[in-house]
Amino acid sequence: MVQAAVVGASGYVGMELARLLVLHPQARVRFFVSRAEAGKKVAESVPALDGFCDAKFCAPEDADYSECDAVFFATPPGVAMRSAGELLAQGKTVIDLSPDFRLRSADVFAKWYCEHSAPELLPRAVYGLSESARAEIAKADLIACPGCFATAVALALLPFAARGLTDGAIVVDAKSGVSGAGRRSDRADLLFAEQHGNFKAYAISGHRHQPEMEQTLAAAGGNSELIFVPHLLPAARGIYASAYFPLKENAPHPAETLAEHWRGEPFITVRADEAPQLSQVVGGNRARIGAARLGKNGALVIAALDNLIKGAAGQAVQNMNIRFGIPETAGLAAPG
C-alpha cells in the first residue's frame, strides 16, 4: 500500500488524480493539499468520490509527509521545484505532474516559465513517459510526468524518430479539450458561453510544450523539424494530435512501425488506416493511435488520449505503479 499525498488537489488534474488514487487498490491518500479549498470535503469537489472518501482538503502547512511514500504535485509551474529538494532529502518519491522537471535545461525552462529555483535537481529527474522509461522510472525518486500534448506527440512520433524514418519537417496539428487549460478563472475564453460551438488555434507563435517534445524526439534520435500548433476544442476533455510528415523511402506502413514499437503495451491501441475518436479514449488511461499513408510519401499519425488521465493523472499513477512494483495497470483498468 503506497502512502501518498496530492498537492494541488483541487485543479482538474489534481481532482482526477485524487479520484484515481482513492479508488486504487494499492494506494492510500493521506493528504489532499489545496490552499484554495482547505477545510472543504474532497467529495464536494470530486463528486465521483462521494461515498468513497470522507477526507477534507488541507492547507500546505497542515500536510505532514512523514508517513508518505510518494508526494504528487499537480500544481502550477514553480511550486514543485520549491519543495522537491526537501522531500527527496527525506527519502520521499516526488511524482511531479507540473512542468518543473520536464526539461533538461534550466535556461530553456526559464525562457518559457520562470527562473528555476532548483536546477541542481534537473539531472536527477526521470522523464516519466511510462512506456519508454520503465527501467529508469522503477528506480527514480523524482519523476517528471510529461505534459498532455507532449505525451500524445511522443506516442505518435517516437517510433519514427527512433528508426530515423522521417524525411523532413513534421507538422503536428493538435487539439485539446478545454480542461487542458486548467481550472482558471482569469481567462474569459474558457467560459462556456465563449467556447461553446467555438474552435480556435492558439499560441501560434510558439507553445511552451514544444521544447519538451523536441527534447523527447531528439533523445530518441529524431532530427526533423517539428511544427506544433495547438487548438482549443469545444469539448471538456481529450487530446487529438495529428502528425503529418514525409516518410523515408522504403519505410513500412506507419501503422506497422507503431505496432512494432508499442507491441504489448496495455494502454496503447494502434490501428491502420482508421482514425481514432476522442469518444473512444475519454475517461480511461488508454491512447489510440491511427496511422495511414497520405499522398506520395506522406504519413499521417493521429494519437488520441484523455488529457487528464493518460496525459496527466493516469500516467502519473502508472509511474507510481512502476516505481513501487505494483502491477502497471492497477487502478487504471477502467475503460472510461
Next chain:
Amino acid sequence: MVQAAVVGASGYVGMELARLLVLHPQARVRFFVSRAEAGKKVAESVPALDGFCDAKFCAPEDADYSECDAVFFATPPGVAMRSAGELLAQGKTVIDLSPDFRLRSADVFAKWYCEHSAPELLPRAVYGLSESARAEIAKADLIACPGCFATAVALALLPFAARGLTDGAIVVDAKSGVSGAGRRSDRADLLFAEQHGNFKAYAISGHRHQPEMEQTLAAAGGNSELIFVPHLLPAARGIYASAYFPLKENAPHPAETLAEHWRGEPFITVRADEAPQLSQVVGGNRARIGAARLGKNGALVIAALDNLIKGAAGQAVQNMNIRFGIPETAGLAAPG
C-alpha cells in the same frame, strides 16, 4: 438619429447592445464605455462588428454624454443608480438594463442587492416591459428594462394574472443559457469544462429576480403564489421558462388567452399545444410561447426567448425605439 452611449459595453449584454445599436438604422453609438477594455477596439471584442465599427472602448471618465440623447447601462447592480440622477438632470434618457431601478421598493432592493443610493428616483422609473408599458415608456426618461427571467415569466403569465384566471400556486421551472450569468471570471462553474454536459438548479432557496416577477404579476392583478426555480443549461444562450398552474373553471384554452392578450405583437408568437424550442428564438428579439392544458384543470405555458436579446439588449433597443418615436421593430428585425 438617436445619439447613444453604452456603459458596460464589454459584458455579454453590453456587447449584444453594442452590436444592435451599431447596426441600427436610426441610432449612433458615440461612446462604448468599459473600464476593463478601455483603449481596445470594440470590434475585437464583438467580432460581429468587425468592418462595421472602428471605435474603441473608453474609460468612464473619458465619456462625454453632452451630445447623447440616451445612455444605456449594461452594468452590474449598483452602477447605474450612481449616475442616473445627474444624467436625468442633464435631460438625458437613461435606459438601464441592470436591476437598479426595476423594483419599486428600495427595501426589497437592499435585501437582494445592496443599499440603494438613489431611492428618490425609483418612482420616476418606468418598468420597461415593452409590450405592456408602451405609453409610459414613450414618455419616460428613466426606463428600467426587465431581467431576462422576469421578461419570460411576464410574457407567459401576465395574461392570466390580468384576467384572474389562475387558481392556485404557479410553479415556474426556468432554464437559462450560461451567458445569463454574465462574463464572470469569479465562478468556476461557468467554465466550459464544468458546464459541458451538465445541468443543475441553482438558488433554490430564493432567486433575486423573484421579487421583480411578483411585483409585475401583482401590478396586473395576480394574487397567486409564485414558485420560481432557475436552472443552468449547457447552452450559451436562451431562457426557457415553463409555468404550471391550475386554471379557473371555465377558463378558455390557455393559448387563447395568450393569443388574445398579445395579439398583433411583432415579437411574440403564440402556439397552442406545441412547445417552443430554444433554437427557434436564439439570435432574435422574438419570444415564442406555447400553451397546453395539462391534467384535470392545469395549464402549461412555456415562454422561450434569447436572454441577451429579448431578455436584455433587444428589449432595451425596443424601448429606445418606443421612447424616441422610431418604428418599434427598427434594428430588431433580424430573425436570428
Next chain:
Amino acid sequence: MVQAAVVGASGYVGMELARLLVLHPQARVRFFVSRAEAGKKVAESVPALDGFCDAKFCAPEDADYSECDAVFFATPPGVAMRSAGELLAQGKTVIDLSPDFRLRSADVFAKWYCEHSAPELLPRAVYGLSESARAEIAKADLIACPGCFATAVALALLPFAARGLTDGAIVVDAKSGVSGAGRRSDRADLLFAEQHGNFKAYAISGHRHQPEMEQTLAAAGGNSELIFVPHLLPAARGIYASAYFPLKENAPHPAETLAEHWRGEPFITVRADEAPQLSQVVGGNRARIGAARLGKNGALVIAALDNLIKGAAGQAVQNMNIRFGIPETAGLAAPG
C-alpha cells in the same frame, strides 16, 4: 458466475449493458445479440471494451440460450414479449429493460405501444425498482426494469406517496439527455446540428412513461394527480427530474423523508437544500436527490441520475445481482 445474454446489444442501453456485464466480476456474456451489427466486433461499437472483449455480435437466430442463466432484453417495445414465454419455460431468468412488462394492464400497454402478445405473463413480472422490491426481485424470473424517467420519479416521490405527505397535484418537469431517445436514425431532431444549443419540451399532450409512474405511486398509496412534462437537454446523458408539490401540514422537511426512506441505500444520496448536478451522476449507478421547502407549503424534490446506467443498464445489473445472490454493488461501484 452468471451466464448472460444481451439481446439488443447495439443500442445505447444495450451497449452500456454490454460494458457493465463484460467488466462484471461475476458475470459472463455468452451472446451479444444484434441483427443490425451481426458479425461485427462488439469492441468496435463499444470502444470501452476494446481490449476487454473479443466477441462479435450475433444474429438472434444464432444465439443459443441453453447455457444462459439470464437473458437481458434492451430492445424496442414488442420484442421481449415474443420471446419471454419460451425462455421462462426453459427456466431462464428474463431481465427486460424494454417497456413490455412494466405495466400491469395489457389495455394500458396497448394504448401507448401496441397489442400485447403475452398478457398472461404480466402478473408474473416483478417491477424491478431495485431499492423497493428486493425481496420480489430475488425470487423473480421475469423482471421488468423501470424506465429512466420512471426511475427518477419513483426515487423522488415514493417516500412521499408511501407516507401520504402530498397535498395536491404533483408537477414533474423532467429533462433527459439525448441518448434517452435511443440510437435512432428516423428522427432529425436528434442530430447534433439540431440539438446543439437547443432545449425543448416534448410530448406535452401525454408521455407514454406516465402510466408507469402513476402505477408505481398508486401502488405505494399515492393519490395525488401527477403532471409530467419531459424535455430534451443538449447533453448526451442524464435524467434531471424536478418535482414540485404541496406538502401536508406538519410534514417534515422533505429531505428528512427522503433520507429516512432511502437510508443505507448504496446508490442513493440525499441532500437537504442543495440541488444535484448531472455532472455528479453521469457515468455511475448513483442517483442524487436534493430537496427543499419552497414557498408556503411547497416541496421541491430533484432526482438526478444517468439515464443509461441507474435508469437502465445499471439498474438491470443491480437486479441481476439481487436475483442471483451476488453483492448488490458488484460491477457497479465505479463512481463515474
Next chain:
Amino acid sequence: MVQAAVVGASGYVGMELARLLVLHPQARVRFFVSRAEAGKKVAESVPALDGFCDAKFCAPEDADYSECDAVFFATPPGVAMRSAGELLAQGKTVIDLSPDFRLRSADVFAKWYCEHSAPELLPRAVYGLSESARAEIAKADLIACPGCFATAVALALLPFAARGLTDGAIVVDAKSGVSGAGRRSDRADLLFAEQHGNFKAYAISGHRHQPEMEQTLAAAGGNSELIFVPHLLPAARGIYASAYFPLKENAPHPAETLAEHWRGEPFITVRADEAPQLSQVVGGNRARIGAARLGKNGALVIAALDNLIKGAAGQAVQNMNIRFGIPETAGLAAPG
C-alpha cells in the same frame, strides 16, 4: 427583383438559402421545393422565417419555373445535372450548390460520385468562387458554387498558388461543424449523443472534395502536392482549415500575400499572427484568415468561415448578386 426558386429547400443548406433569399431586399422566392416536406409551411422548418414567410414547400412536379430568373439547387449529388439542361434551354440561370458542376472532368466526377448525366454542360459551368471569378459569374448561366471545404482552402491558398510561393507539399488539416454532413438520418455518428464531446478525422484515405481543391489551385498555377484531411467538430457550424506549407525563400510574410490578394474584399478579413475563431464567423458571410510564419521556412494559413453561409448559401447569394447586377453585399450584410 430576382425571381428565384430553391430546390432542396429542407436540407441545412437549403434552409439557410431560403432564409437569406426571403430576407434579401432584391429577391423573391417563388418556390421552395422539397419532396420530403411538400405541403408543410417553410417557417415550420426554418423558424427564423416565422413571420416573414407564409409559403409552403412544394413537390418538384408542382414547381413552375416559368416566371423564375434563377433556380438554385441545394440538392444531393446527381439531382441538378438532370434538370439543368432544360432550365438553361428556357433561359434560366442555374445556381448549383451541389457538386454536380464543380469538376471540369466527368471522369473524375464519376470516380467520386456517380456517372454524370450531362457532361456536355460541364464546359459551360463557371466555378463560382465569388472573389476569384466575378467577371465570369456576371455572364454565367450555370454557376457551380464551391464546396464548403473547397471555399476555405481556396481562400487560404489561392494567393500562394497564384504567386508560386509554395515550396513543397501543403498539408490542410480541416475541421467542420456537424451540419456540414447534411441533415441525414442514415448516419448514427451525426447523432447528438455520439458527437457531443467527440472529435475525429474521417475520410483519411481520400475525400471527394480534394479533386475540386486541386483543380482550383492548379488553375491558379499551383503545383504543390495537397494533403487534405477533414475532421468532424462537436459544433453545429463552421469550417476551420489550417494549411501548413513551406514558403519559397524571400517570400513575404504570408499575411502580406493574403492581404494583397484579397484587398478590398468585403467578406474577407486577413490578420497577421492571429488565429481566427469559429465564433467570429459563424452566422455571417465573412471569412477570416490568419497567417503566420512557422519554423524555419514554414507558413501557417488558417481560414475560418460558416460552412452553410460563406461555404454554401451565402456564397450562392453573393453569386446571384454578381450575376444580376445587384450590389454584392445585398442581403448578406448581417454580421452573424
